[in-house]
Structures are given as structure tokens and as C-alpha cells.
Amino acid sequence: MKIPFHNTETAFQYKSTWELTQAYLLFKGVGSPALVHWGARFLNAFIHTPIPFDPLLRATLFKQFCGGETAHACSLTVRKLAEYGVGTVLDYSIEGAQDETVFDATEKELLSNLTLASQSKSIPFTVFKMTGLVRFTLLEKLHQKTALTEAETKEWHRAQERVRRIIEKAAELKVRVLVDAEETWIQDPIDTLVEGFMKTFNQTQPTVYHTLQMYRSDRLDYLKKLLQKAQRDSFICAVKLVRGAYMEKERKRAESKGMPSPILPNKQATDASYDAALKLLIDSTENAAIFAGTHNEQSSQFLVDLMLEKGIDPKDLRFYFSQLLGMSDHLTFNLAQCGFNTAKYVPYGPVRELTPYLIRRAQENSAISGQSLRELELIEKGT
Ligand SMILES: Cc1cc2nc3c(=O)[nH]c(=O)nc-3n(C[C@H](O)[C@H](O)[C@H](O)COP(=O)(O)OP(=O)(O)OC[C@H]3O[C@@H](n4cnc5c(N)ncnc54)[C@H](O)[C@@H]3O)c2cc1C
Incomplete structure (x- = not known):
């Protein structure tokens, strides 16, 4: 089955003409590398000052890429997505x-999200980042195995307890939790922790999802070993597969430290590694679950082909496709229309707190990556 990804009628049916026009203007703006470069510098410099840039962000990037400032404010978005x-x-x-105190407040918010999710069929997952629950520098120390x-x-014990309470509640309420992947130099303790929780909580259903960034040269081997452990210890190896969001930062850091880069040498290698991981997981379907977090059309079609070859029902809940809110609607809505499980990441929080996320979205969509061109072409076709 070929998914009609270029059916823009389906892709944009949930947006009004005015919303599409706004999205068009926004992608035109972030298509300018100079604007994004200076905009990001400005925001990074003034993020901790009282300069009131919030209204401008709220009307532009925040509106396109976020669900609201609170979980309840996202309910309109949740409902709209669910309609399709x-x-x-x-x-x-x-x-x-x-x-x-911020980590404790984040835990409280995540626990309350789980309750919200358990009351709605339209919120099958919640997600968190370890750096939302523990200091980055502590993770760095753990990664380096420094005493x-x-x-x-x-402090580390308290952080692990926060995660344990979140996952326990998720298991109890039957909501799935994704743990985001972050920078390579803090990832080892996250890997160990998530593996431990998968072993405990993924015995009968996928509750905890680990995230693997396939732009890393070590991840395919890591996945093979993880699948072996899942087989040996009888747990479901639930994986969110992404390419990886921190390439520039990773390369710069490795270069400044005179270390080999942990990132694969080029885009083709990352694409091949991503698709190889999909294949490995599909070949272990009995004890694996896949959450394909990607805006890549070929990889999405590849997973569709693999599923159909194996005779997997598109509605099998072990398989999900996911894109970020405000991006690649042509994948999300056309996959959903063809009967596959899809979900949008709907970020929310106070505008200022979400500024780093919004800067990353603007950079990712700048002309260098070509993503904004893709979005513009599709919106032009859809209006
Ligand atoms: C639902 C969802 C959840 C996500 N969660 C995370 C997360 O937890 N952690 C995280 O790090 N990212 C996360 N991301 C972002 C993701 O890692 C990618 O940055 C983003 O999705 C772009 O990759 P792509 O597969 O969509 O498509 P594409 O546009 O096909 O690929 C772009 C990606 O390819 C890789 N790439 C580009 N050029 C090169 C090169 N020269 N050499 C090597 N590799 C290259 C980079 O990873 C780049 O981001 C998530 C994305 C989605 C959609």
C-alpha cells in the first residue's frame, strides 16, 4: 500500500484557511537562515531578562508548534486531532x-498528565526528558562514572524515585510513557535507568519506551543487544526511534575535545541506520513495540511496507507513527486516514520555558535543512 502523502486535502483538513496562511507566513520567515540565526541569538541572550518578547513568540512559533500554556489549554488541540x-x-x-523544587513540580505535572491521559482515549502517551527531573551536570558526572x-x-536517588513514581502510575493507569533521548554525554545513565524500568514494567505490555537516536554510530549495536536482553529477560523492548536532534552540538563538542564524533558521517548513513533499526524491530515483533518519531516520508513508507509484509494489522497498538505538532501533517493525517496509529507530540508550558524548544523548531525548519521548503510547498498546494 502506497500512502498518498501528497494528499494535501487530508493533510490540512483540520486547519482553517486563515491558520494555513499564518503557517505559510511562518515557514517563509523561518526559511531565512539569517532571520533564524539572529532570532535565536537574540532569544538566547534575553531569555532570562524581563524583555517582553513573549507576545511575539506566542503569536508565531508558539501558536504553530505548541498546544497551549497548560495541559488543559491543549484540550482543543487534542479534540481537533482526535476528530481525524x-x-x-x-x-x-x-x-x-x-x-x-522545579523537578518536583515537573514530576507533579507529569503525574497529573497521566491522570488526564487515562481519562481520554485520545492521549495514548505522555513523555518526559530526564533533564526535566534531574540536573544535567549530575547526569554528566554519572555518565563519566565520576565518584x-x-x-x-x-540527589540521584531522589531523581530515580521521581521516575519510578511516574512509571508506576503510568503502568497502573495503562498509559504509555516515552523517555526522550538527549545529548550523548549524559545518555549512559538514562539508558541504564530506562532499561531497568522496561524490564520491570514491560512484562506484558509496553509501558516504558526508550528512545534511540539513529544518527549515533553506536545505536544499531546497542539496539541488537537490547533486543537480546528483552528476549532473555522476557520483556517488551519498546523503542521510540528518531534520527536525533543535537547533531551540530554533538559535532562541535567532539571537535573541541579532539574526540571522534559520535554521529554517523553523513545523512545517508543516518537514513540507513534508521531503516535498519526499523527492520530489526519488526523482525522481533513478538517482543518489541515501535514508535516511529520521524518526519521522513521514505522511512514512514518503509515501516508501512514492513508491517504489511509481516501481516501486521495497521491498528496493532504496538506500532505508532508520530510527528511534532505543526510539522509534517501530510504524514500524520494521511497515515491516519489509511488506518495506521498516529500521534502528534503536543508540547505545552509557559512561553518563556518553551523558548529553547521553539528555537530548535525554527532552526530545524530553516532553509539549510530544506524542511521549511517542504512545508511551504505542501501548504501552497493545500491553499
Ligand atoms: C515525535 C518525535 C519525537 C522526537 N523525539 C526526539 C528525542 O527524544 N530526542 C532527539 O534527539 N530527537 C527527537 N526528535 C527529533 C528527531 O531526532 C529529528 O531531529 C527530527 O525528527 C528530524 O529527523 P527526521 O527523521 O524527521 O527526518 P529527516 O529530515 O529525514 O532527517 C533529518 C535528520 O537527519 C540527521 N542528519 C541530517 N544531516 C546529517 C548528516 N550530515 N550526518 C548525519 N546525520 C544527519 C539528523 O538527525 C537530522 O535531524 C523527535 C522527533 C519526532 C518527530
Whole structure:
């Protein structure tokens, strides 16, 4: 079955002409690398000052890429997506906090999201980032296997308890939780923690999803080993597959430290590694679940082909396709229309807190990557 990805009628049916026009103007704007470069510098410089840039962001990037400032404010988006058979992944996107009171507040928010999700068929997943629950620098120390002080050991224990409470509640309420992947230099302790929780909580159904960034040269081997462990210890290896969001940062850091880059040498290698991971997971369908987080048309079609070759029902809940809100609607809505499980990441939170996320979306959509051109062409066709 070929998915008609270029059917823009289906892709944009949930948007009014005015909303499409706004999206068009926005993608035109972020299509300018100079505007995005200077805009990002400005926002990064003034993010912690009282300069009131919030109204401008709220009317532009935030409107396109976020569901609202609170989980309840996202309900309109959730309902709209559900009308077209698309689920929501509630994403409380706070990043970069350093303070235990913020981590506790984030845990509270995530627990309340789980309750919300359990009351709605349209929210099959929630998601979190470890750096929303623990200091980045502590993860870095754990990754380097540097000895922790007594206070740090207690801090790490508290962080693990936050994660345990979230996953326990998710299991109890039968809501699935995705754990985002982050920078390579903090990822080892996250891998260990998530693997442990998968082993405990994924015995009969996929509750916890690990995220693998297939732009990393070590991830295909990692996945093979993870599948072996899942087979050996009888748990479901639930994986969110992405290409990876931090390529520039990773390369720059490796270069500055005189280390080999952890990222594959080119885009073709990343594409091949992503598709190879899909194939590995499909070949282990008895104890695997896939959440394909991608805006790539070929990989999405490849997963469709693999599923159909194996005789997997498109509605099998172990298989999900997902895109970010405001991007690649042509994939989400056409896949949903053809009967496949799809869900949009719907980030929410106070505008200022979401600024780093919004800067990443603007950069990703700048002319360098060609993504904004893709979006523009589709919107032009749809209006
Ligand atoms: C639902 C969802 C959840 C996500 N969660 C995460 C997450 O937890 N962690 C995370 O890091 N990212 C996450 N991402 C972002 C993701 O990793 C990608 O950055 C983004 O989706 C673009 O990749 P793509 O597969 O959509 O498509 P494409 O546009 O086909 O690929 C672009 C990607 O290819 C890779 N790439 C580009 N050029 C090169 C090159 N020269 N050499 C090597 N590789 C290259 C990069 O990863 C780049 O982002 C998520 C994305 C989605 C849709």
C-alpha cells in the first residue's frame, strides 16, 4: 500500500484557511537562515531578562508548534486531532532547570498528565526528558562514572524515585510513557535507568519506551543487544526511534575535545541506520513495540511496507507513527486516514520555558535543512 502523502486535502483538513496562511507566513520567515540565526541569538541572550518578547513568540512559533500554556489549554488541540483519528502525546517541555523544587513540580505535572491521559482515549502517551527531573551536570558526572559526593548520591536517588513514581502510575493507569533521548554525554545513565524500568514494567505490555537516536554510530549495536536482553529477560523492548536532534552540538563538542564524533558521517548513513533499526524491530515483533518519531516520508513508507509484509494489522497498538505538532501533517493525517496509529507530540508550558524548544523548531525548519521548503510547498498546494 502506497500512502498518498501528497494528499494535501487530508493533510490540512483540520486547519482553517486563515491558520494555513499564518503557517505559510511562518515557514517563509523561518526559511531565512539569517532571520533564524539572529532570532535565536537574540532569544538566547534575553531569555532570562524581563524583555517582553513573549507576545511575539506566542503569536508565531508558539501558536504553530505548541498546544497551549497548560495541559488543559491543549484540550482543543487534542479534540481537533482526535476528530481525524490522530492521538496526542502530551509533552510538558520544560528544559534546563537546575532546581529541585522545579523537578518536583515537573514530576507533579507529569503525574497529573497521566491522570488526564487515562481519562481520554485520545492521549495514548505522555513523555518526559530526564533533564526535566534531574540536573544535567549530575547526569554528566554519572555518565563519566565520576565518584559522586554523598549529597549527589542522595540527589540521584531522589531523581530515580521521581521516575519510578511516574512509571508506576503510568503502568497502573495503562498509559504509555516515552523517555526522550538527549545529548550523548549524559545518555549512559538514562539508558541504564530506562532499561531497568522496561524490564520491570514491560512484562506484558509496553509501558516504558526508550528512545534511540539513529544518527549515533553506536545505536544499531546497542539496539541488537537490547533486543537480546528483552528476549532473555522476557520483556517488551519498546523503542521510540528518531534520527536525533543535537547533531551540530554533538559535532562541535567532539571537535573541541579532539574526540571522534559520535554521529554517523553523513545523512545517508543516518537514513540507513534508521531503516535498519526499523527492520530489526519488526523482525522481533513478538517482543518489541515501535514508535516511529520521524518526519521522513521514505522511512514512514518503509515501516508501512514492513508491517504489511509481516501481516501486521495497521491498528496493532504496538506500532505508532508520530510527528511534532505543526510539522509534517501530510504524514500524520494521511497515515491516519489509511488506518495506521498516529500521534502528534503536543508540547505545552509557559512561553518563556518553551523558548529553547521553539528555537530548535525554527532552526530545524530553516532553509539549510530544506524542511521549511517542504512545508511551504505542501501548504501552497493545500491553499
Ligand atoms: C515525535 C518525535 C519525537 C522526537 N523525539 C526526539 C528525542 O527524544 N530526542 C532527539 O534527539 N530527537 C527527537 N526528535 C527529533 C528527531 O531526532 C529529528 O531531529 C527530527 O525528527 C528530524 O529527523 P527526521 O527523521 O524527521 O527526518 P529527516 O529530515 O529525514 O532527517 C533529518 C535528520 O537527519 C540527521 N542528519 C541530517 N544531516 C546529517 C548528516 N550530515 N550526518 C548525519 N546525520 C544527519 C539528523 O538527525 C537530522 O535531524 C523527535 C522527533 C519526532 C518527530
